[in-house]
Amino acid sequence: MTKQIIVPFGPQHPVLPEPIHLDLVLEDERVVDAIPSIGYIHRGFEKLVEKREFTEYVYIAERTCGICSFIHGATYCQGIEQIMNIEVPERADYLRTIWSEYSRLHSHLLWLGCFADSFGFENLFMAAWRIRERILDVFEQTTGGRVIQGSCKIGGVRRDIANDKLTGMSRDLDSIQKEIEELTTVFLNDDTVRHRTRNIGVLSRDDAYHLGAVGPTARGSGVAIDLRKTGYGAYDRLNVPVITDSCGDCYSRCYVRCKELFTSIDLIQQAITEIPDGPIDVKVTGSPNGEYFMRAEQPRGELVHYLKGNGTKFLVRSRIRTPTLTNIPPLVKMLQGCELADVPVIVLSIDPCISCTER
Amino acid sequence: MKQEQSIIPIDVGQLIGSVEQCRNEGYRLAQIGCTKVGDNSFEVNYSFDKDYVLRNLRITVTAETEVPSITGMYWGAFVYENEMHDLFGIQVKGINIDFKGTFIQTAIKYPFGVTVTKGEKP
Numbered sequence: 001m002t003k004q005i006i007v008p009f010g011p012q013h014p015v016l017p018e019p020i021h022l023d024l025v026l027e028d029e030r031v032v033d034a035i036p037s038i039g040y041i042h043r044g045f046e047k048l049v050e051k052r053e054f055t056e057y058v059y060i061a062e063r064t065c066g067i068c069s070f071i072h073g074a075t076y077c078q079g080i081e082q083i084m085n086i087e088v089p090e091r092a093d094y095l096r097t098i099w100s101e102y103s104r105l106h107s108h109l110l111w112l113g114c115f116a117d118s119f120g121f122e123n124l125f126m127a128a129w130r131i132r133e134r135i136l137d138v139f140e141q142t143t144g145g146r147v148i149q150g151s152c153k154i155g156g157v158r159r160d161i162a163n164d165k166l167t168g169m170s171r172d173l174d175s176i177q178k179e180i181e182e183l184t185t186v187f188l189n190d191d192t193v194r195h196r197t198r199n200i201g202v203l204s205r206d207d208a209y210h211l212g213a214v215g216p217t218a219r220g221s222g223v224a225i226d227l228r229k230t231g232y233g234a235y236d237r238l239n240v241p242v243i244t245d246s247c248g249d250c251y252s253r254c255y256v257r258c259k260e261l262f263t264s265i266d267l268i269q270q271a272i273t274e275i276p277d278g279p280i281d282v283k284v285t286g287s288p289n290g291e292y293f294m295r296a297e298q299p300r301g302e303l304v305h306y307l308k309g310n311g312t313k314f315l316v317r318s319r320i321r322t323p324t325l326t327n328i329p330p331l332v333k334m335l336q337g338c339e340l341a342d343v344p345v346i347v348l349s350i351d352p353c354i355s356c357t358e359r
Numbered sequence: 360m361k362q363e364q365s366i367i368p369i370d371v372g373q374l375i376g377s378v379e380q381c382r383n384e385g386y387r388l389a390q391i392g393c394t395k396v397g398d399n400s401f402e403v404n405y406s407f408d409k410d411y412v413l414r415n416l417r418i419t420v421t422a423e424t425e426v427p428s429i430t431g432m433y434w435g436a437f438v439y440e441n442e443m444h445d446l447f448g449i450q451v452k453g454i455n456i457d458f459k460g461t462f463i464q465t466a467i468k469y470p471f472g473v474t475v476t477k478g479e480k481p
Contacts, residue, residue: 210387294362304390325438326390
């Protein structure tokens, strides 16, 4: 029997923007098992619900993540609105959807850059992040914040986007789309990328489903789960295609994210075309009394905000289940049998967001 | 638009059978989450999804109750079960990867097992 050794991977590692630790059990250069550990930066956000009024907690929910912060805030707000039976104005629904899709563009472009960096393609990393800057500029122009937007509130949104500005954003998206086409052509056709991602970290469809994979990790294995299909926000009025691929390897997960960039652009364009004029918020009175599991599609997959109120200003519970937490068991499966040199690429392929996980 | 969901209260003794039924019906484990509902009482929600319908099995336990692990049916449940133990102090028996309290390391033991009112420090 080959001697087994354990190599610690992380919590500090050049490809890891945030700390996660894996004990890699190796036989020669082959990984036979991986044992994950998290908890290095657990912040206890959920506990703050006992000390902050439910209207203030939006700001805390948004700070769960610095990449998809808007979607966290919007999901929390929608959960409370469901408990309190608040009907949000249609324009607010559309604005939330537009900002959510910009978040997805921002997140996927950020990931493409990090992914390119994980296999040493530095200028591809820079090309992806250059486009990402243009998305962040739109956030800044429309909300005032590049990272934390603070534009969502219970009952609607805080800021409107003028129709002229929406038209300008639509024009900008046309040119962003051209840049993304050039970028994704490299990711999907370049031999170097293909060599480092094809047949690496394969996750079968059955494993993806039963291990709880979500988002591009699941869709890259052929599991067509996309919570936007439940029709929250304005998604029930838009045509949302679900992008899947069947190989289940790192390339497939990259393929899904590349194609989803175009889906997001298309959804924003649809929303800009259809957005009605009108108010952007409604007055909220009373306090939530009841419970609701609000689910939304984050860039990394299904997000669950479980909210429970007892009729006071303080919620009894806010439980945030982030996509990375549920993508950890599938990651362990992907790593079993891979080469040590492929571990960074496989870890990156689930787009781990440890800040979300350590909420 | 309301997302379809149901909450089914069950006894701890029925947990394994009910989870097995979900697995046989093709449900995916979406999450396991705890809520403190009394001095020493917790609700645990096991959420399963199929075709965007969320079925939540709910058990109510105390910190002393031994909850059986469902990792035999849903291998990936170990992340939630270790979290339940580390944050709430709930005893879960038979987890496939049991971190024995080191999955989420916190300065205060079982921080979510205590309730804090505004102004107090936990």
